[in-house]
Amino acid sequence: METRPARGYLVSILVFAGFLLIQFTLQPMLDGNAPMSMLLIAVIFASIYAGGRAALLVTLLSLAVTPLVLLGPGSAFAASTPRGHAMLIAFAVLGLCISFLGGLFHDARIKAHELMITLDDREHTMRALLESTTQAVLGIGTDGRISIANKAVFNVFGYRPEELIGQSSAILVSNDEEPPADARGDPFTQHCITASMMGRELMGKRRNGEEFPMEASFSMAETRAGAMMVSYVADITERKLAAERLRLAAQHDHLTGLPNRALVYEMGDQLLSATRRSRNFAAVMFFDLDRFKPINDTYGHEAGDKMLQEVAARLQSTVRGSDLVGRIGGDEFVAILPNIPNQDDVLHAATHLLKRLGEPYRIDHLELRTSPSIGISIFPTDGGNLDTLIRNADAAMYHAKHRGRNTFQFFTAEINRQAEHTLAIEQRMRQSIEDKDFELWYQPIFNTTSMDVVGAEALLRWKQADSEPLPPGEFIAVAEASGLINQLGDWVLKEACMQLKRWRAQGLPSLFISVNVSPMQFRATDFQSRVRNLLAHADVDPSQLELEVTESTVMKQVEEASRTLAGLKKMGLRIALDDFGTGYSSLSYLSSLPIDKLKVDQSFIRHIDTDARSLAIAETVITLGKKLHVEVVAEGIESKKALQLLRERGCDLGQGYLISKPLREDHFMHWFQQSGNQQYLH
Numbered sequence: 263m264e265t266r267p268a269r270g271y272l273v274s275i276l277v278f279a280g281f282l283l284i285q286f287t288l289q290p291m292l293d294g295n296a297p298m299s300m301l302l303i304a305v306i307f308a309s310i311y312a313g314g315r316a317a318l319l320v321t322l323l324s325l326a327v328t329p330l331v332l333l334g335p336g337s338a339f340a341a342s343t344p345r346g347h348a349m350l351i352a353f354a355v356l357g358l359c360i361s362f363l364g365g366l367f368h369d370a371r372i373k374a375h376e377l378m379i380t381l382d383d384r385e386h387t388m389r390a391l392l393e394s395t396t397q398a399v400l401g402i403g404t405d406g407r408i409s410i411a412n413k414a415v416f417n418v419f420g421y422r423p424e425e426l427i428g429q430s431s432a433i434l435v436s437n438d439e440e441p442p443a444d445a446r447g448d449p450f451t452q453h454c455i456t457a458s459m460m461g462r463e464l465m466g467k468r469r470n471g472e473e474f475p476m477e478a479s480f481s482m483a484e485t486r487a488g489a490m491m492v493s494y495v496a497d498i499t500e501r502k503l504a505a506e507r508l509r510l511a512a513q514h515d516h517l518t519g520l521p522n523r524a525l526v527y528e529m530g531d532q533l534l535s536a537t538r539r540s541r542n543f544a545a546v547m548f549f550d551l552d553r554f555k556p557i558n559d560t561y562g563h564e565a566g567d568k569m570l571q572e573v574a575a576r577l578q579s580t581v582r583g584s585d586l587v588g589r590i591g592g593d594e595f596v597a598i599l600p601n602i603p604n605q606d607d608v609l610h611a612a613t614h615l616l617k618r619l620g621e622p623y624r625i626d627h628l629e630l631r632t633s634p635s636i637g638i639s640i641f642p643t644d645g646g647n648l649d650t651l652i653r654n655a656d657a658a659m660y661h662a663k664h665r666g667r668n669t670f671q672f673f674t675a676e677i678n679r680q681a682e683h684t685l686a687i688e689q690r691m692r693q694s695i696e697d698k699d700f701e702l703w704y705q706p707i708f709n710t711t712s713m714d715v716v717g718a719e720a721l722l723r724w725k726q727a728d729s730e731p732l733p734p735g736e737f738i739a740v741a742e743a744s745g746l747i748n749q750l751g752d753w754v755l756k757e758a759c760m761q762l763k764r765w766r767a768q769g770l771p772s773l774f775i776s777v778n779v780s781p782m783q784f785r786a787t788d789f790q791s792r793v794r795n796l797l798a799h800a801d802v803d804p805s806q807l808e809l810e811v812t813e814s815t816v817m818k819q820v821e822e823a824s825r826t827l828a829g830l831k832k833m834g835l836r837i838a839l840d841d842f843g844t845g846y847s848s849l850s851y852l853s854s855l856p857i858d859k860l861k862v863d864q865s866f867i868r869h870i871d872t873d874a875r876s877l878a879i880a881e882t883v884i885t886l887g888k889k890l891h892v893e894v895v896a897e898g899i900e901s902k903k904a905l906q907l908l909r910e911r912g913c914d915l916g917q918g919y920l921i922s923k924p925l926r927e928d929h930f931m932h933w934f935q936q937s938g939n940q941q942y943l944h
C-alpha cells in the first residue's frame with residue numbers, strides 16, 4: 263500500500279517526459295493545439311494513476327513546461343499575444359481542475375481497493391479461525407438448517423462441510439436423543455436453543471449411522487440474515503472410554519479382576535433389592551483362606567498371587583452367573599447368592615465351594631493346598647442390609663476357623679450375641695485408648711536363692727469407672743481381632759520404658775521390666791521397626807526391657823519367629839519364652855532360638871507341691887534351661903513349699919501370689935520399700 267504513491271510519482275513523471283518527447287519530435291508535423299492535447303492526456307493519466315499529490319506535481323511541471331512549449335519555435339500561440347495569455351491561463355486552470363478531480367477519483371479508487379483487501383483479509387482470518395479448531399463448528403439457522411460447517415465436521419461426523427450446508431441439524435444427533443422437555447423441533451436445535459455456552463453431552467450420529475458421545479457447546483450470534491446458533495462439537499468417545507476404564511479400575515481388584523469392596527457393596531445392594539421383590543432368600547458367604555500366609559511367606563508373593571487368582575477363578579466358575587463374587591481383602595472373598603427359594607440350596611452351594619476350593623492348586627511346578635473357612639449369613643433373617651450381612655458372615659467365618667478350618671458356619675444367635683459383645687468392647691476400647699484409660703500393673707520377679715527382686719512383669723489393666731479394672735483375659739482377644747492390639751502394644755512398651763526411667767529417677771536398683779507381646783503383635787511385619795523407633799526415643803538401657811513371647815507363638819512359625827527374635831536381640835532387648843511347656847516345642851528348634859529365659863507355665867508350678875507329674879515337668883524344664891544356658895523363671899508360685907522345691911532344683915527366678923500379686927505403680931513402690939522377702943529365704 264505504501265509503495266503505490268511513490269510508484270505513482272515515478273510513472274507520472276515518466277509518462278509526462280514521454281509525452282514531451284513525442285510532442286517535441288512531432289511538433290513540426292502537428293497543428294498548434296496538439297501539444298496541449300498531449301499535455302492534457304498526460305496530466306489526466308498521471309492524476310488517475312498517481313493520485314492527488316502526484317497529480318499536483320505533474321500539473322506544476324506541466325505548468326512550468328507549457329509556456330516553453332507554447333512559446334517555443336513553431337507554436338501556434340504566441341505567449342505575448344492576448345490570446346496566448348488567455349490560453350495559457352485557461353490551460354493552467356484546466357490542468358489544476360483535472361488534477362484535483364483526478365486526485366479525488368484516485369483516492370476513491372485506492373480506498374475501494376483497500377476495503378476489498380480488508381474484507382478479503384477478514385474473511386480469510388475468519389476461515390482460518392474456523393478451521394484452526396479440531397472441534398466441528400456449525401452455524402445453524404433458527405429453522406434448524408446448517409449454514410456454516412468447518413472442515414473438522416468430517417472428522418467428527420464423517421460428512422464433508424458442503425454436504426451439510428442446507429441440511430437439518432437433526433441428522434447429526436442420535437434418534438434416541440430427546441429434545442429438552444419444553445422444546446419443539448429437532449433435538450439438536452432445541453439443545454442449541456436451551457443450552458448455554460456450557461458443554462452439553464449428547465449422543466451424536468455419524469454419516470455411517472454410528473452413534474458416539476459428543477460434547478456440544480452453543481452460542482447465539484446475530485448476523486445480517488438474522489440470529490444464528492453457533493455450535494462447537496467435540497467427539498468425546500476417547501475421553502468417555504478413558505473415564506470408563508478408570509471407573510472399572512477403581513471398582514475392580516487389579517489382581518483377580520473381581521469386583522472390589524466398593525463394587526461388591528454397590529452391586530450387592532441391587533441384588534438384595536431384587537431378592538426382596540421376589541420374596542426369596544439371599545446368602546452372603548464370607549471366605550477366608552486357611553494357612554494362606556505361610557504359603558505366601560514360604561513360596562513368595564508371586565506364588566501367593568497366582569493362588570489368589572486361581573481361587574477367584576474357581577469361585578466364579580462354581581457359582582451361578584447371577585451370583586456376585588468379589589475380593590474384599592488379602593485372602594478374603596465374598597459371594598452373594600441372590601434369589602434363593604430354599605435355604606437348603608445354600609447348604610449345597612457351600613458344600614460344593616468348600617470342595618472346589620480345597621482341591622490342590624498347581625502353581626508353576628508346585629502343588630499347593632489351601633482350604634476356605636466360610637461364614638454364611640442369610641437375607642433377610644440375619645440382616646436387612648449388606649453391611650450387616652457381611653459383618654455377620656465374617657463373625658460366622660471366625661467360628662468356622664475356631665472349629666478347625668476347612669468348614670462353613672451359618673450365622674447363629676449365639677454368634678450374634680458374641681459379635682455384639684465384641685463390637686461393644688471394641689468401640690469402648692478405642693475410646694479408652696484415646697482417654698488413656700489403660701494402666702500397667704507390676705508383679706515382682708525375684709531371685710529364688712537370694713529372694714532379691716530383680717525385675718517385674720508389666721500386666722495390662724483396663725480402668726473401669728465403677729468397678730475393678732478389667733484383666734487382659736477379657737479384652738486382649740478383642741484387641742487382636744480388631745487390630746487395636748498394635749496400638750495398645752505400642753502404648754504398653756512405651757509406658758514400660760517410662761516406668762524404667764521413673765524408677766531410675768526414684769533411686770531404685772536397676773530392675774528389668776518384662777512385657778507381654780501378643781501373637782498378632784509379634785507377627786506384624788513392622789513389629790521390629792516399631793520397637794526400634796520406640797527405643798530410639800525412650801532413653802533406657804534396652805537390656806532392662808524384656809519381651810515375653812509365648813512358646814506357641816514362636817513354634818507356629820519357628821523360622822520366621824527366630825529371625826524376628828534375632829532382630830530384637832540385636833537391638834539389645836532380652837527375650838523370654840512364656841508359657842513354656844504348653845507349646846509342644848521341638849527341642850531341635852529350641853536349641854537354636856535366640857532367647858534368654860524359659861518361663862515355666864504356671865499350670866505346672868501351681869500344683870508342684872501336690873502333683874508329682876507337675877514337679878517332673880518343672881524339673882525337666884529347669885534341667886533343659888541349664889543345658890541351653892538360659893535362665894528359668896517359675897510363674898504362679900503360690901506356696902512356700904512350691905518355692906522351696908523350685909529353689910532346691912535350681913530354678914533361677916520366680917513370681918507368684920506367694921510374694922505379691924500384680925500391683926499398681928504406686929503400690930509396687932510402697933511394697934518394694936517395705937518388702938520383707940527375706941522371710942521366704944528358708
Ligand SMILES: Nc1nc2c(ncn2[C@@H]2O[C@H](COP(=O)(O)O[C@H]3[C@@H](O)[C@H](n4cnc5c(=O)[nH]c(N)nc54)O[C@@H]3COP(=O)(O)O)[C@@H](O)[C@H]2O)c(=O)[nH]1
Nearest residue numbers: 721722733734735754778779780897898899900918919924
Ligand atoms: N499382649 C499382652 N498380653 C498381656 C498383657 N498383660 C497381660 N497380658 C496377658 O494376659 C494374661 C493374663 O494376665 P493377668 O490376668 O494379668 O494374669 C497374670 C498374673 O496375674 C497371673 N499370675 C501371676 N502369678 C500368679 C499366681 O501365683 N497365681 C495365679 N493364679 N495367677 C498368677 O498370671 C498372669 C501372668 O502370666 P504370664 O503372662 O504367663 O506370665 C497374661 O498371661 C498375658 O498373656 C499385655 O500388656 N499385653
